[in-house]
Amino acid sequence: xxxxxxxxYPNHNYVPEYQVSGIPYVTxxxxxxxxxxxxxEFPYVTRWVVxxxxxxxxxxLRFGFTENGVxxxxxxxxxxxxxxxxxxxxxxxxxxxxxxxEGGLEFSVIAGLTGIQRKHFPTLTGSLEDSNGNKxxxxxx
Amino acid sequence: xxxxxxxxYPNHNYVPEYQASGLPFxxxxxxxxxxxxxxEFPFVTRWVVxxxxxxxxxNHTLRLGFTEAGVKGQENAPPVERNYxxxxxxxxxxxxxxxxxxxxxxxxxGQTRPYSVIAGLTNVTSSQFPALSGEGIG
Numbered sequence: 001x002x003x004x005x006x007x008x009y010p011n012h013n014y015v016p017e018y019q020v021s022g023i024p025y026v027t028x029x030x031x032x033x034x035x036x037x038x039x040x041e042f043p044y045v046t047r048w049v050v051x052x053x054x055x056x057x058x059x060x061l062r063f064g065f066t067e068n069g070v071x072x073x074x075x076x077x078x079x080x081x082x083x084x085x086x087x088x089x090x091x092x093x094x095x096x097x098x099x100x101x102e103g104g105l106e107f108s109v110i111a112g113l114t115g116i117q118r119k120h121f122p123t124l125t126g127s128l129e130d131s132n133g134n135k136x137x138x139x140x141x
Numbered sequence: 142x143x144x145x146x147x148x149x150y151p152n153h154n155y156v157p158e159y160q161a162s163g164l165p166f167x168x169x170x171x172x173x174x175x176x177x178x179x180x181e182f183p184f185v186t187r188w189v190v191x192x193x194x195x196x197x198x199x200n201h202t203l204r205l206g207f208t209e210a211g212v213k214g215q216e217n218a219p220p221v222e223r224n225y226x227x228x229x230x231x232x233x234x235x236x237x238x239x240x241x242x243x244x245x246x247x248x249x250x251g252q253t254r255p256y257s258v259i260a261g262l263t264n265v266t267s268s269q270f271p272a273l274s275g276e277g278i279g
Binding site: 012016019020021022023024025026028029040044047048050052054084086088089106108109110111112113115 | 142145153154155158159160186187188202204205206207211214220221222223224225226227229232234235236237238239240241276277278
């Protein structure tokens with residue numbers, strides 16, 4: 001919410017924010033044990049993300065956009081990366097990324113951020129419904 | 142900052158600079174164990190690709206970051222901060238659509254790693270781009 005009406009802030013639907021290259025965000029700070037979960041909270045909305053399962057063994061990594069999603073609660077709303085695998089550059093806008101380790105592992109995340117503050121982006125949830133009771137975000141969990 | 146007010150320069154937020162293909166920038170070299178290397182671009186990048194070139198010294202990792210502190214990581218003081226992306230031997234990153242004026246590379250302790258970096262540059266001079274620091278950068 002703008003505190004000064006003379007200076008509006010971009011909304012996450014503002015296209016030019018996705019036309020410029022992203023501001024870098026990078027982390028390899030987390031070491032997860034089996035069944036650990038962690039949320040990467042970006043300070044700004046992402047333009048794209050890349051996830052790398054840097055484990056040299058064969059511990060799969062799940063990544064998704066909600067805690068329920070990566071926890072398969074109730075549906076498996078996650079993407080799986082085996083040890084050593086890197087995701088493509090995923091042109092998704094989100095403010096949170098959830099990682100779940102099926103076995104102990106380490107990972108790296110790199111993202112290109114927009115200039116849109118995270119408070120201007122809604123919390124993604126699969127329980128969001130329209131006026132007819134239809135689920136709006138089926139793929140996040 | 143323009144010295145001639147009749148000739149304005151593009152800012153790094155100027156969208157058309159990222160719509161054209163980038164001017165090429167290409168460099169290769171060797172990292173030294175525990176010594177961060179800075180790659181400085183003359184203009185702000187539109188995208189970068191980093192390649193950890195295979196040699197015969199085993200499966201070793203190259204770190205990619207955007208500050209010296211980020212790529213070194215802070216292992217000794219909680220919370221652990223490692224603001225770098227790991228690239229295994231023989232791997233290259235996807236084309237990273239990032240704007241920056243420098244990037245940092247460092248081999249894992251006890252290793253040396255040959256690398257290649259290629260980037261597409263905008264026409265925005267590096268002096269028009271701020272020094273990055275803080276969360277997600279290091």
